[in-house]
Amino acid sequence: MHDTTTTPPEIGPGLQAARKARRLTLEQLAQMSGVSRSMLSQIERGEANPTFAVLWNLTQALGIEFSELIAGSSVLHKPAIGVMSAEQTPEIVSGNGACRLRILSPMQTAGESEWYAVEMAAGGTLVSAPHQAGAVEHFTALSGAFSVRSGREERSVAAGETARYPADVDHAIANVSGEVGQGILVLLYR
Structure with a gap:
């Protein structure tokens, strides 16, 4: 017999x-999340089943993911090294x-700094608006030969x-070699 419960x-x-890891009192978390102190206390004691909206408010106030909230004490031991698989x-x-750009930077740094692994077919060009x-931008050629243009200036970049x-003008990176070229592209905003 199959147990469906x-x-x-x-x-x-x-x-x-x-x-507790954030050294917050129930009152402080209540103010941050908009969830009443009594409801927080009931949830912590396992006496209340929170709605999705309540869970959302709590995870946003604590700056954690739903999975961390469900993980219990493992929230206190977040690994120091995070690894993102190639598929992710x-x-x-x-x-x-x-041209293929793999986004290596975390999403929360977008608009401040971004970095990419670049793979470009022979003769391919990545053209960017300002x-x-x-x-x-900082472009490092790992293999192949490239031409980088910023505004009216153009330079060759070897492996x-x-x-x-400057990336606040029209700019482009072109693979001028006869093979697939690879590089690292870092974009810094000031």
């Missing part, structure tokens, strides 16, 4: 561990498929070399 995850221990790494592919004022240039 399931036990919901215990939210209380995770909530309490996350709150977002990528951008140009319309013609000649970024915000003061933006600078192992790094070009640093």
Whole structure:
């Protein structure tokens, strides 16, 4: 016989561990999340089953993911080294498929700093419109040969070399070799 009953995850221990790890009182978390102190206390003791909206408010106030809230005491032991698999790494592919950018930077740094692994087909070009004022790009060629253009200036970049240039003007990176080229692109906003 198949048991169809399931036990919901215990939210209380995770909530309490996350709150205490941040040295917050019930009152402080109540103010931050908009969830009443009495409801927080009931959730921590396992006497209340919170709605999705309540869980959302709590995770936002604590700056954690739902999975961390459900994980209980493991919230206190977040690994120092996070690893993102190749399948989880977002990528951008140009319309013609000649250029692939794998986004290596965490999403929370977008608009401050971004870095990408670049793979470009022979003869491929990555053309970019100006970024915000003061933006600078750093392109390091790992293999192949490239040409980098920023505004009206253009320079050759061989494997192992790094070009640093204004990115608040029209700019482009072109693979001028006869093979697939690879590089690292870092964009810094000022």
